[in-house]
Amino acid sequence: MKGILYGVGVGPGDPELLTIKAVKVIKKADVVVAPKTEKKDISSALSIAKPYIKKSTEIIELTFPMLLNKEKISAAWEDNKRIIVNLLRQEKRVVFVTLGDPMLYSTFIYVQRLVAEYGYPIKVIPGITSFSAIGSRLNYPLAEGSDTLCIVPATIDEKKLDELLSTSNNLVLLKVYKNFNKIVKKLNKYQLINNAVMVTKCGLEGERIITDLKNKGSEEVNYLSTIIVRRYTKDKIIT
Numbered sequence: 001m002k003g004i005l006y007g008v009g010v011g012p013g014d015p016e017l018l019t020i021k022a023v024k025v026i027k028k029a030d031v032v033v034a035p036k037t038e039k040k041d042i043s044s045a046l047s048i049a050k051p052y053i054k055k056s057t058e059i060i061e062l063t064f065p066m067l068l069n070k071e072k073i074s075a076a077w078e079d080n081k082r083i084i085v086n087l088l089r090q091e092k093r094v095v096f097v098t099l100g101d102p103m104l105y106s107t108f109i110y111v112q113r114l115v116a117e118y119g120y121p122i123k124v125i126p127g128i129t130s131f132s133a134i135g136s137r138l139n140y141p142l143a144e145g146s147d148t149l150c151i152v153p154a155t156i157d158e159k160k161l162d163e164l165l166s167t168s169n170n171l172v173l174l175k176v177y178k179n180f181n182k183i184v185k186k187l188n189k190y191q192l193i194n195n196a197v198m199v200t201k202c203g204l205e206g207e208r209i210i211t212d213l214k215n216k217g218s219e220e221v222n223y224l225s226t227i228i229v230r231r232y233t234k235d236k237i238i239t
Contacts, residue, residue: 003088003120006095007102007112009127010048013224014203017133022125023052029095031058031087035107037065044224045097064107081114088120099224101127105153105174130226131172134199138209142228143170154183154227165190165229173227180221184213192229200225 006025011017018026026032032053034046043061053059062080087094102108102124112122131151135142143149147169152161154176164171165186176183176198187193193214200208200222210216213227 003091004093005084005088005112005115005120005122006093007106007108007122007124008049008095008097009101009106009125010045010097010099011128012100012130012133012202013044013048014133015048015051017128017203018049018052019125019127022127025125026052026095026097027054028093029053029057030092031060031094033084033087033094033096034059034061035064035096035098036061037063043097045099048099049097077110077114081111084111084115085118085120088115088118098127100129104129104151130174130199130202130224131228133202134197134226134228137199137202138197140197140228142172154179161186165192169231171227171229173229176227177221177223177225180216180225183227184216187213187229192231195231196227196229198225198227202226 006029008022008025010022026049032046032049034043034049036043046059046061060083062083063076064080065074065076084094084096096108096111098106098108100106103126108124112124116122131142134140149170149172150164150168151172152164152174154161154173155178173183184193187196196213198210198213198216200206200210201224204224
């Protein structure tokens with residue numbers, strides 16, 4: 001038997017939104033690896049997957065520092081790679097759980113590249129994205145007909161963000177917690193503020209749906225927050 005690495009998307013937050021395949025893979029895992037940031041005591045992805053992890057399964061939480069330059073891998077990333085590769089050498093079924101989908105702005109993308117050179121099989125199980133869950137939660141189409149839909153990390157270059165806000169039919173703005181106030185100003189500038197909604201912790205305890213972004217207040221924006229914007233809308237945002 002040869003070790004195998006699975007990248008499993010656990011979706012936006014609700015444990016019931018995992019796919020049947022994701023649940024099966026998690027239940028068969030020898031080891032579940034869960035990423036967390038320096039600022040968090042526990043892994044969000046692990047909390048979501050927990051109901052499906054067997055008591056006999058080993059759980060390892062690894063801290064992955066957020067790097068601006070992903071080509072420059074820190075010592076922490078190298079240590080984490082060694083841990084995962086060592087598990088694979090022991091012929092373990094290693095399941096790396098990640099929020100949303102493993103192939104969309106995910107830590108697993110970089111883990112996959114680091115481990116691939118060792119020749120172990122790697123399989124990816126897709127997950128439901130935060131914006132798909134938000135569209136369903138609000139009964140609010142993300143795109144229809146010949147609409148375009150842009151998925152944008154709100155941390156991108158300001159010039160590029162202006163270009164997308166001025167031309168796209170529909171946008172999904174991810175990672176808005178880092179520069180929420182700037183995003184609100186941009187939405188005002190392009191007269192999109194009234195067609196925007198932010199959902200925080202979609203499907204989880206403490207979920208918030210904010211349709212009046214101009215008057216949201218000054219409290220810190222949660223990490224699990226996404227804004228969807230439609231330039232032209234026939235549908236009222238349903239809350």
